[in-house]
Amino acid sequence: MQRSLIPNTLTSLFIYGCVFTVPLIQASEISFPHLETVGVSLLTVEADMAEINVEVAIKAKTAKEAKSLSDKAVSKFIERLKAAGITQADIQSANLYLQPQYQYTKGKPAKLIGYSANRKVIVKVKALTRLNSILDSALEEGINRINNIALKTSKETEYLTKARTAAIIDAKNKAQSIAEGFGEKLDGVWEIRYFEQHPVRPVMLKMNEAGPNYDIAESYQQGQVTIKDRVEVIFKLE
Incomplete structure (x- = not known):
């Protein structure tokens, strides 16, 4: 209106x-x-619609474990989105940011202590009445960061x-x-x-x-x- x-x-x-x-x-x-x-x-x-940018940030001892855990959270969240009627065209998730984590001690070489994996999911929500439930489902499936919620008009x-x-x-x-x-x-x-x-x-x-x-x-x-x-x-x- x-x-x-x-x-x-x-x-x-x-x-x-x-x-x-x-x-x-x-x-x-x-x-x-x-x-x-x-x-x-x-x-x-x-x-009357919104675009949400959420993210999962995982730390693990190995790069493979960190990636696996982040992939699992994203996969489960996408499954719930599709079950709720969100189409694949309205979901963007093809990204992965993986980096080593070091511990620094004065006078000693850096020590590798693990890896962090981050994956973002961007979802177009075409009905604002569903926005709160989608955010809840993201958190329930291990998505632990809500970066941005942008309102839009169709x-x-x-x-x-x-x-x-x-x-x-x-x-x-x-x-x-x-x-x-x-x-x-x-x-x-x-x-x-x-x-x-x-x-x-x-x-x-x-x-x-x-x-x-x-x-x-x-x-x-x-x-x-x-x-x-x-x-x-x-x-x-x-």
Whole structure:
């Protein structure tokens, strides 16, 4: 559900302007009367899905044992994911980080004391109502680190289009207002600069305790996603 389309302000113009290093054509390079504007938009929507990044970190005496234990935890977690209806396409687990562990004592050579194995699993959860149970199942199967939970929207393309349209309208409205304020008239567009924005800025999921009988599962379903866009335009003046 769309929440709000926040109109730009001079402050937001300054903030977004700091992001880009490529300027419009310098005024001295244009020999006719013109007006430069920057249109921006900010769209806040409800999150309806998430991407979780979890990890198993194992220490063992041998490299083989460390790898085996980490592989087992990941394998069991994936089995539970598939049993819960998560498809293989929404699971990434093809990684392994294995390194020796040493004990250092002053005046003595380093002593090999074992190995550590780390494997990450990234899961796309398409229903936030299932997020809490998936996190619980990860921990139950030996996944001992939750690195990140990023909220997302399944309607990303639709909202990106809306944000782009809003930025274009913003640029036009500014140009029209400024030109009229100086008693001038616009005479079409001379140049448009558009830089693809990062599609979605995920909001980190936070658990909010509402009271002694709060619903833990529901607390993992609250959050928003912010989508923004920007367009730079040079208008000709009559």
